[in-house]
Amino acid sequence: MQISSRFSVAVHVLSLLALQQEDDVLLTSERMAGSVNTNPVVIRRLLGQLKKAGLVEVRPASGGTFLTRQPAAISLLDVYRAVEVVEEGQLFSVHDKPLQACLVGRNIQAALDTTLLRAQNALEQVLAGVTLQQVTTEILLQDKQAS
Amino acid sequence: MQISSRFSVAVHVLSLLALQQEDDVLLTSERMAGSVNTNPVVIRRLLGQLKKAGLVEVRPASGGTFLTRQPAAISLLDVYRAVEVVEEGQLFSVHDKPLQACLVGRNIQAALDTTLLRAQNALEQVLAGVTLQQVTTEILLQDKQAS
Protein backbone atom coordinates (compact mmCIF):
# COMPACT_ATOMS: atom_id res chain seq x y z
CA MET A 1 0.00 0.00 0.00
CA GLN A 2 1.11 3.46 -0.77
CA ILE A 3 2.17 6.27 1.49
CA SER A 4 -0.64 8.82 1.53
CA SER A 5 -0.49 11.75 -0.85
CA ARG A 6 -0.91 13.97 2.21
CA PHE A 7 2.86 14.10 2.24
CA SER A 8 3.29 15.38 -1.30
CA VAL A 9 0.40 17.78 -0.84
CA ALA A 10 2.05 19.11 2.31
CA VAL A 11 5.31 19.72 0.48
CA HIS A 12 3.34 21.45 -2.26
CA VAL A 13 1.61 23.73 0.22
CA LEU A 14 4.80 24.53 2.09
CA SER A 15 6.49 25.36 -1.20
CA LEU A 16 3.72 27.82 -1.94
CA LEU A 17 4.27 29.41 1.45
CA ALA A 18 8.03 29.51 1.00
CA LEU A 19 7.73 31.20 -2.38
CA GLN A 20 4.93 33.59 -1.53
CA GLN A 21 5.68 37.21 -2.22
CA GLU A 22 5.15 39.82 0.44
CA ASP A 23 3.15 42.01 -1.89
CA ASP A 24 1.13 39.10 -3.17
CA VAL A 25 -2.47 38.45 -2.30
CA LEU A 26 -3.05 36.28 0.72
CA LEU A 27 -2.64 32.53 0.45
CA THR A 28 -6.00 31.28 1.58
CA SER A 29 -6.92 27.62 1.80
CA GLU A 30 -9.00 28.13 -1.30
CA ARG A 31 -6.06 29.42 -3.31
CA MET A 32 -3.82 26.62 -2.16
CA ALA A 33 -6.54 24.10 -2.93
CA GLY A 34 -6.65 25.53 -6.42
CA SER A 35 -2.95 24.97 -6.97
CA VAL A 36 -3.04 21.46 -5.51
CA ASN A 37 -6.33 20.75 -7.24
CA THR A 38 -8.32 19.57 -4.27
CA ASN A 39 -10.86 20.83 -1.79
CA PRO A 40 -10.10 23.72 0.60
CA VAL A 41 -11.12 21.60 3.57
CA VAL A 42 -8.46 19.06 2.72
CA ILE A 43 -5.91 21.88 2.84
CA ARG A 44 -7.22 23.23 6.12
CA ARG A 45 -7.02 19.82 7.72
CA LEU A 46 -3.46 19.53 6.50
CA LEU A 47 -2.58 23.00 7.78
CA GLY A 48 -3.93 21.92 11.13
CA GLN A 49 -1.36 19.15 11.24
CA LEU A 50 1.45 21.41 10.06
CA LYS A 51 0.44 23.95 12.68
CA LYS A 52 0.46 21.31 15.39
CA ALA A 53 3.96 20.38 14.31
CA GLY A 54 4.97 24.03 14.59
CA LEU A 55 5.85 24.44 10.93
CA VAL A 56 3.31 27.11 10.08
CA GLU A 57 1.31 29.86 11.69
CA VAL A 58 -2.26 30.39 10.55
CA ARG A 59 -4.03 33.72 10.96
CA PRO A 60 -7.51 32.64 11.99
CA ALA A 61 -9.78 35.27 10.57
CA SER A 62 -9.18 37.11 7.36
CA GLY A 63 -6.65 34.61 6.29
CA GLY A 64 -3.03 34.14 5.63
CA THR A 65 -0.63 31.35 6.53
CA PHE A 66 3.10 31.71 7.07
CA LEU A 67 6.09 29.54 7.75
CA THR A 68 7.45 29.79 11.26
CA ARG A 69 10.95 28.84 10.14
CA GLN A 70 13.24 29.44 7.24
CA PRO A 71 12.73 26.97 4.37
CA ALA A 72 16.31 25.85 4.89
CA ALA A 73 15.43 24.83 8.44
CA ILE A 74 12.56 22.54 7.44
CA SER A 75 13.45 19.05 6.28
CA LEU A 76 11.14 16.76 4.39
CA LEU A 77 11.35 14.42 7.36
CA ASP A 78 9.80 17.16 9.49
CA VAL A 79 6.95 17.31 7.00
CA TYR A 80 6.66 13.55 6.78
CA ARG A 81 6.34 13.31 10.54
CA ALA A 82 4.00 16.28 10.73
CA VAL A 83 1.40 14.74 8.47
CA GLU A 84 1.59 11.45 10.36
CA VAL A 85 1.91 9.36 7.29
CA VAL A 86 3.06 6.58 9.59
CA GLU A 87 3.53 6.23 13.28
CA GLU A 88 7.16 6.24 14.27
CA GLY A 89 8.70 2.80 13.70
CA GLN A 90 5.52 1.44 12.17
CA LEU A 91 6.06 1.66 8.45
CA PHE A 92 5.84 -2.10 8.12
CA SER A 93 2.88 -3.75 9.71
CA VAL A 94 3.58 -7.14 11.18
CA HIS A 95 1.03 -9.90 11.65
CA ASP A 96 0.34 -10.32 15.33
CA LYS A 97 -0.15 -13.35 17.53
CA PRO A 98 1.84 -15.94 15.57
CA LEU A 99 1.80 -19.41 17.11
CA GLN A 100 4.12 -19.41 20.11
CA ALA A 101 4.39 -23.19 20.02
CA CYS A 102 6.18 -22.90 16.71
CA LEU A 103 9.89 -22.10 16.43
CA VAL A 104 9.32 -19.65 13.62
CA GLY A 105 6.12 -18.27 15.12
CA ARG A 106 7.65 -17.26 18.41
CA ASN A 107 10.82 -15.71 16.96
CA ILE A 108 9.90 -14.18 13.62
CA GLN A 109 8.98 -10.80 15.01
CA ALA A 110 12.22 -10.30 16.89
CA ALA A 111 14.18 -11.67 13.94
CA LEU A 112 12.63 -9.21 11.51
CA ASP A 113 12.43 -6.21 13.75
CA THR A 114 15.93 -4.82 13.33
CA THR A 115 15.86 -5.14 9.57
CA LEU A 116 12.52 -3.42 9.22
CA LEU A 117 13.61 -0.58 11.44
CA ARG A 118 16.81 -0.21 9.46
CA ALA A 119 14.86 -0.11 6.21
CA GLN A 120 12.47 2.49 7.52
CA ASN A 121 15.35 4.49 8.91
CA ALA A 122 17.14 4.48 5.60
CA LEU A 123 14.08 5.97 3.96
CA GLU A 124 13.67 8.62 6.63
CA GLN A 125 17.30 9.64 6.49
CA VAL A 126 16.97 10.48 2.82
CA LEU A 127 14.02 12.71 3.66
CA ALA A 128 15.97 14.23 6.52
CA GLY A 129 18.69 15.25 4.08
CA VAL A 130 16.44 17.36 1.89
CA THR A 131 15.14 20.77 2.96
CA LEU A 132 12.17 22.76 1.80
CA GLN A 133 14.68 25.28 0.52
CA GLN A 134 16.15 22.66 -1.79
CA VAL A 135 12.71 21.76 -3.06
CA THR A 136 11.81 25.34 -3.95
CA THR A 137 15.18 25.82 -5.60
CA GLU A 138 14.51 22.70 -7.64
CA ILE A 139 11.06 24.00 -8.55
CA LEU A 140 12.53 27.23 -9.89
CA LEU A 141 15.22 25.31 -11.73
CA GLN A 142 12.75 22.91 -13.31
CA ASP A 143 10.63 25.81 -14.43
CA LYS A 144 13.57 27.57 -16.03
CA GLN A 145 14.58 24.40 -17.86
CA ALA A 146 11.10 23.83 -19.18
CA SER A 147 10.79 27.28 -20.66
CA MET B 1 -0.44 4.24 5.98
CA GLN B 2 1.37 1.05 6.68
CA ILE B 3 2.98 -1.46 4.39
CA SER B 4 0.77 -4.53 4.34
CA SER B 5 1.51 -7.40 6.69
CA ARG B 6 1.58 -9.63 3.61
CA PHE B 7 5.28 -8.98 3.59
CA SER B 8 5.96 -10.17 7.11
CA VAL B 9 3.62 -13.12 6.62
CA ALA B 10 5.53 -14.04 3.47
CA VAL B 11 8.83 -13.99 5.31
CA HIS B 12 7.25 -16.10 8.02
CA VAL B 13 6.04 -18.68 5.53
CA LEU B 14 9.34 -18.79 3.66
CA SER B 15 11.15 -19.27 6.95
CA LEU B 16 8.94 -22.25 7.68
CA LEU B 17 9.83 -23.67 4.27
CA ALA B 18 13.52 -22.99 4.74
CA LEU B 19 13.56 -24.73 8.08
CA GLN B 20 11.32 -27.62 7.19
CA GLN B 21 12.80 -31.04 7.88
CA GLU B 22 12.86 -33.65 5.14
CA ASP B 23 11.32 -36.26 7.40
CA ASP B 24 8.75 -33.85 8.73
CA VAL B 25 5.08 -33.95 7.88
CA LEU B 26 4.09 -31.91 4.86
CA LEU B 27 3.72 -28.17 5.17
CA THR B 28 0.16 -27.65 4.00
CA SER B 29 -1.48 -24.25 3.82
CA GLU B 30 -3.42 -25.22 6.90
CA ARG B 31 -0.30 -25.88 8.93
CA MET B 32 1.31 -22.66 7.83
CA ALA B 33 -1.87 -20.78 8.60
CA GLY B 34 -1.68 -22.25 12.08
CA SER B 35 1.82 -20.92 12.65
CA VAL B 36 0.99 -17.49 11.24
CA ASN B 37 -2.38 -17.48 12.94
CA THR B 38 -4.56 -16.74 9.99
CA ASN B 39 -6.77 -18.46 7.46
CA PRO B 40 -5.42 -21.11 5.04
CA VAL B 41 -6.83 -19.21 2.10
CA VAL B 42 -4.77 -16.19 2.99
CA ILE B 43 -1.69 -18.41 2.87
CA ARG B 44 -2.68 -19.96 -0.45
CA ARG B 45 -3.18 -16.56 -2.01
CA LEU B 46 0.24 -15.56 -0.75
CA LEU B 47 1.82 -18.76 -2.05
CA GLY B 48 0.28 -17.94 -5.40
CA GLN B 49 2.24 -14.70 -5.46
CA LEU B 50 5.45 -16.35 -4.30
CA LYS B 51 5.00 -19.02 -6.94
CA LYS B 52 4.47 -16.41 -9.63
CA ALA B 53 7.70 -14.79 -8.53
CA GLY B 54 9.45 -18.15 -8.82
CA LEU B 55 10.38 -18.39 -5.16
CA VAL B 56 8.43 -21.53 -4.33
CA GLU B 57 7.07 -24.62 -5.98
CA VAL B 58 3.68 -25.88 -4.89
CA ARG B 59 2.68 -29.51 -5.38
CA PRO B 60 -0.94 -29.17 -6.42
CA ALA B 61 -2.60 -32.25 -5.05
CA SER B 62 -1.62 -33.98 -1.87
CA GLY B 63 0.27 -30.96 -0.67
CA GLY B 64 3.70 -29.77 0.00
CA THR B 65 5.46 -26.54 -0.86
CA PHE B 66 9.18 -26.10 -1.39
CA LEU B 67 11.66 -23.35 -2.01
CA THR B 68 13.05 -23.28 -5.52
CA ARG B 69 16.30 -21.67 -4.37
CA GLN B 70 18.63 -21.79 -1.44
CA PRO B 71 17.61 -19.49 1.42
CA ALA B 72 20.90 -17.66 0.93
CA ALA B 73 19.83 -16.84 -2.61
CA ILE B 74 16.55 -15.19 -1.61
CA SER B 75 16.68 -11.60 -0.43
CA LEU B 76 13.94 -9.85 1.47
CA LEU B 77 13.66 -7.51 -1.50
CA ASP B 78 12.72 -10.52 -3.64
CA VAL B 79 9.97 -11.26 -1.17
CA TYR B 80 8.89 -7.63 -0.93
CA ARG B 81 8.55 -7.46 -4.69
CA ALA B 82 6.86 -10.83 -4.91
CA VAL B 83 3.99 -9.87 -2.64
CA GLU B 84 3.51 -6.61 -4.50
CA VAL B 85 3.33 -4.51 -1.43
CA VAL B 86 3.93 -1.57 -3.73
CA GLU B 87 4.35 -1.14 -7.44
CA GLU B 88 7.90 -0.41 -8.39
CA GLY B 89 8.68 3.26 -7.81
CA GLN B 90 5.29 3.93 -6.29
CA LEU B 91 5.86 3.84 -2.55
CA PHE B 92 4.85 7.47 -2.26
CA SER B 93 1.63 8.46 -3.87
CA VAL B 94 1.61 11.92 -5.35
CA HIS B 95 -1.46 14.07 -5.86
CA ASP B 96 -2.18 14.29 -9.55
CA LYS B 97 -3.23 17.14 -11.78
CA PRO B 98 -1.86 20.10 -9.83
CA LEU B 99 -2.63 23.46 -11.41
CA GLN B 100 -0.34 23.94 -14.41
CA ALA B 101 -0.87 27.69 -14.34
CA CYS B 102 0.94 27.81 -11.00
CA LEU B 103 4.71 27.79 -10.70
CA VAL B 104 4.66 25.30 -7.87
CA GLY B 105 1.85 23.27 -9.37
CA ARG B 106 3.56 22.57 -12.65
CA ASN B 107 6.97 21.74 -11.17
CA ILE B 108 6.36 20.08 -7.83
CA GLN B 109 6.18 16.58 -9.20
CA ALA B 110 9.46 16.74 -11.06
CA ALA B 111 11.07 18.52 -8.13
CA LEU B 112 10.05 15.81 -5.68
CA ASP B 113 10.48 12.82 -7.89
CA THR B 114 14.20 12.20 -7.46
CA THR B 115 14.03 12.52 -3.69
CA LEU B 116 11.12 10.15 -3.35
CA LEU B 117 12.81 7.59 -5.55
CA ARG B 118 15.99 7.90 -3.56
CA ALA B 119 14.08 7.40 -0.32
CA GLN B 120 12.30 4.36 -1.63
CA ASN B 121 15.54 3.00 -3.01
CA ALA B 122 17.28 3.39 0.31
CA LEU B 123 14.58 1.29 1.93
CA GLU B 124 14.75 -1.37 -0.72
CA GLN B 125 18.51 -1.62 -0.59
CA VAL B 126 18.33 -2.52 3.08
CA LEU B 127 15.91 -5.31 2.22
CA ALA B 128 18.15 -6.38 -0.64
CA GLY B 129 21.01 -6.82 1.79
CA VAL B 130 19.24 -9.36 3.99
CA THR B 131 18.68 -12.95 2.88
CA LEU B 132 16.17 -15.53 4.02
CA GLN B 133 19.15 -17.49 5.29
CA GLN B 134 20.05 -14.64 7.62
CA VAL B 135 16.48 -14.48 8.87
CA THR B 136 16.33 -18.17 9.74
CA THR B 137 19.74 -17.94 11.40
CA GLU B 138 18.41 -15.06 13.45
CA ILE B 139 15.30 -17.05 14.34
CA LEU B 140 17.40 -19.92 15.66
CA LEU B 141 19.62 -17.50 17.53
CA GLN B 142 16.70 -15.67 19.12
CA ASP B 143 15.23 -18.97 20.22
CA LYS B 144 18.46 -20.09 21.81
CA GLN B 145 18.79 -16.79 23.66
CA ALA B 146 15.26 -16.97 24.99
CA SER B 147 15.65 -20.45 26.45
Next chain:
DNA sequence: CCTTAGTGTAACTATTGTAGTTACAGCTGT
Protein backbone atom coordinates in the same frame (compact mmCIF):
# COMPACT_ATOMS: atom_id res chain seq x y z
C1' DC C 1 -19.65 47.80 16.19
C1' DC C 2 -20.78 45.06 12.80
C1' DT C 3 -19.93 43.12 8.46
C1' DT C 4 -17.28 39.99 5.93
C1' DA C 5 -13.89 36.81 4.51
C1' DG C 6 -11.58 33.03 6.01
C1' DT C 7 -10.53 29.32 9.44
C1' DG C 8 -11.73 25.09 12.26
C1' DT C 9 -14.27 21.11 12.49
C1' DA C 10 -18.03 17.80 12.40
C1' DA C 11 -20.53 14.77 9.59
C1' DC C 12 -21.33 12.28 5.70
C1' DT C 13 -20.05 9.86 1.28
C1' DA C 14 -17.37 7.17 -2.03
C1' DT C 15 -13.49 4.52 -2.94
C1' DT C 16 -9.80 1.47 -2.12
C1' DG C 17 -6.89 -2.06 0.05
C1' DT C 18 -6.58 -5.49 3.59
C1' DA C 19 -7.90 -9.54 5.71
C1' DG C 20 -10.92 -13.25 7.02
C1' DT C 21 -14.34 -16.69 5.67
C1' DT C 22 -17.19 -20.12 3.06
C1' DA C 23 -17.67 -22.78 -0.78
C1' DC C 24 -16.38 -25.53 -4.36
C1' DA C 25 -14.05 -27.06 -8.62
C1' DG C 26 -9.74 -29.26 -10.03
C1' DC C 27 -5.70 -32.01 -9.50
C1' DT C 28 -2.83 -36.02 -8.20
C1' DG C 29 -0.57 -39.75 -5.54
C1' DT C 30 -1.71 -43.93 -3.66
Next chain:
DNA sequence: ACAGCTGTAACTACAATAGTTACACTAAGG
Protein backbone atom coordinates in the same frame (compact mmCIF):
# COMPACT_ATOMS: atom_id res chain seq x y z
C1' DA D 1 -11.74 -44.14 -7.44
C1' DC D 2 -10.99 -41.40 -3.60
C1' DA D 3 -8.97 -38.73 -0.09
C1' DG D 4 -6.54 -34.65 0.66
C1' DC D 5 -4.92 -30.68 -0.76
C1' DT D 6 -4.55 -26.53 -3.87
C1' DG D 7 -6.63 -22.63 -6.64
C1' DT D 8 -9.93 -19.25 -6.82
C1' DA D 9 -14.31 -16.85 -6.75
C1' DA D 10 -17.44 -14.45 -3.93
C1' DC D 11 -18.72 -12.31 -0.01
C1' DT D 12 -18.05 -9.74 4.44
C1' DA D 13 -15.98 -6.51 7.73
C1' DC D 14 -13.00 -2.97 8.54
C1' DA D 15 -9.87 0.92 8.23
C1' DA D 16 -7.73 4.85 5.83
C1' DT D 17 -8.01 8.22 2.27
C1' DA D 18 -10.04 11.89 0.10
C1' DG D 19 -13.80 14.78 -1.31
C1' DT D 20 -17.89 17.46 -0.05
C1' DT D 21 -21.44 20.25 2.52
C1' DA D 22 -22.53 22.84 6.34
C1' DC D 23 -21.86 25.87 9.91
C1' DA D 24 -19.99 27.98 14.18
C1' DC D 25 -16.18 30.93 15.35
C1' DT D 26 -12.77 34.69 14.81
C1' DA D 27 -10.59 38.94 13.78
C1' DA D 28 -9.46 42.80 10.71
C1' DG D 29 -11.37 46.90 8.33
C1' DG D 30 -14.69 50.16 7.34
